[in-house]
Amino acid sequence: MKKYGFLAAAFLVLVLAAGASAADKVWEKGTPTVFVGFGAGGGTDTAVRPLIALMEERLGETINVVNMPGAASAVAAEHVMGLAKDGYSMFSTGSGCFGGFLVTDTSKQGVPWNWWGFHHIQGPAALVVNPEKSGINTVEDAVKALNEGKASVGVSSLGAGIHAFVEAFARAAGVKEKINYVTSGGDGKTCVAVMAGEIEIGSISFSAGIDYVRAGQLKVLFLNRNDELKLSDTLAIPPITSLGAAYKDIPNLAETWPVMIPREAPKAIVDKLQEAFVWACQQPEMKEFAEKMGYQVITRYGEEADRVLDYQYAAYAWILYDSGLAETSPEKFSIPRPENWDWNKEKAKYGYK
Secondary structure: OHHHHHHHHHHHHHHHHHHHHHHHHHHHHHHHEEOOOOOOEEEHHHHHHHHHHHHHHHHHOOOEEEEOOOOOHHHHHHHOOOOOOOOOEEEEEOOOHHHOOOOOOOOOOHHHEEEEEEEEEEEEEEEEEHHHHHHOOOOOHHHHHOOOOOEEEEOOOOOHHHHHHHHHHHHHHOOOOOEEEOOOOOOOHHHHHHHHOOEEEEEEHHHHHHHHHHHOOOEEEOOOOOEEOOOOOOOOOHHHHOHHHHOOHHHHOOOOOOOOEEOOOHHHHHHHHHHHHHHHOOOOHHHHHHHHOOEEEEEEOOHHHHHHHHHHHHHHHHHOOOOOOOOOHHHHHHOHHHHHHHHHHHHHHOOOO
């Protein structure tokens, strides 16, 4: 009897343990999915996967990552917003893409206040060339080629953050000609096209091209940041601010690659994601990844994430419109110009008082 009593007690412990484990699960009915708005191997995909891996480790659960490129990630945004707001479907993109959704009429659901965002890293865009193929070796060469209509610029897609970055640079540099863009569907593909001489200039998320830069296959004319980035004792990349005062505000557009979840998702799931997100950002693997890729770890969530994303949302929308790349004025959607942007006025859209 004692033997059977012990076995029964042991069985009860196992049942209770299993019940506690199930109760601790964030997603009890299946596996969640993050839909990445750009192709595999691109800047967004490269940036988000290490974060998801660490969050999985912390939560003890699997999170699927599915690439769904199209319309500067608007396809993925619309897809997620069309699903149940049960916390099982998330979205990842470059933060600058939000500025194009309404003014280019690609997404009505893609406004930032519809989402909670977890921004783990911030990284610069880069203007890259292959001097041997293009004959462009300096910023002056690039500006001259653009003004003469002799250079095409590769971007992953129109309306993406790196697209608006080119427009901001061109405006500051005094480029008068309309830029001929070539869309590739991903930053990695843009790099390959520049190296092959198929396009003269590429605008990329620096992380997607850093290995090519280290190997000497691409040259970076500048990075969208305030300070120089030293990759080695012999390779230092200048910031855009070194070009002069006209460029001083452009680093404010430096993108992040957040994981976003609909704001209507269950609070319990959002809270668990936030806890895992903060933990992931504190891990040495994240720091090592950021250093390797030329990123900065920023651990931005909650109101701070909303505040910074809302500024980029306004700035990118107006850059696209002023450059003739969007037919609809941001004014129609009550999007303020960046010089008039005031978080104290904007935050009511997000539910803050």
